[in-house]
Amino acid sequence: MRYIEPHAHMVSRVTDDYVQMVTAGCVAVCEPAFWAGFDRSSAAGFHDYFCQLTEHEPKRAAKFGLAHYCWLCLNPKESEDVKLAEDVLALIPKFLDRPTVLGIGEIGLNKNSRNELKVLEMHVDLAARHGQLILVHTPHLEDKLKGTRLILDVLKSDRRIQPGRVIIDHVEEHTVERVLDAGFWAGMTLYPESKCTAARAVDILELYGTERLWMNSACDWGVSVPLAVLYAALEMRRRGHGPDLVDRMIYQNPLRFLSQSPNFKPVPG
């Protein structure tokens, strides 16, 4: 079964995960810039991370025939330090011409603070000035609803932003409708404990349609499952959804959104 993993933090995963994903049918993996689990002490740490994302990780994936792409930013968990954010954002333009960069992400909010909001606006401006796609992280748990509202306000207030070129990730039942109604794409993250289970993700696509939705594992160094997209595909099949609809959700939809970046080359299925 062919599929695209549109959100995975492979620098945190072991090589065996690449083997399993490729064996299961993964044809491309996309890696947003992320929090390392600790705060980096300077912009130089981000420079090295961006080199890892654009140089080392594509080579590691290529050993198994897998195309690896990435998104660049300073993650919302480190956005409280505005000076650090300014220094990191100044680094990003020189990486945007690298052949596997898809856009700016995953930007957004974490605890919905004023500084996080300011840094989000800086990232949105950077993406707009450079004509980049945007991938948005919405906050966790009790902070998600408020954060999603604030993020939508920022995006909708910038007239340069085209909703069809922005994916707002980690939606759940209480946020998906407002994201789709505003014209944005929505991502459902499949986590065993937080975010969406496979069954709830399939509920959401049954309720809201498959036009601008994708599913991702967002596997990282925490509790997460690299093959989660395929388990959700299995859940679709258990409910009687046919192979065409499954293919649309796990291959065609990510392909359609990501192909808006000239760097994302359509991959053979």
Added chain:
Amino acid sequence: MKRRQVLDLYFIEARAKVIDLGAFLDRVERAEGEEDFRLAAFRAALAELSQPGAHKARRVLQAFSDPTTEPVPVAPGKGACGAWPRHA
């Protein structure tokens, strides 16, 4: 799917989850000490399951959510605990 098919597919799994919720509450209530806002939010969320109408998952999520609309002055750390302390 027909309602019967949904029940055939998910009833046992949902039944197990309800029993787990009961066991969790028993465990909390057996333990000594004060409870906090998380348990109050949990009970508020459980009450949503008994309400009629659709969108129960959405209403449960909303019961745990911060309903305010203004950004906070400073991030109080990085983590989330799963419930907004409205009941604190």
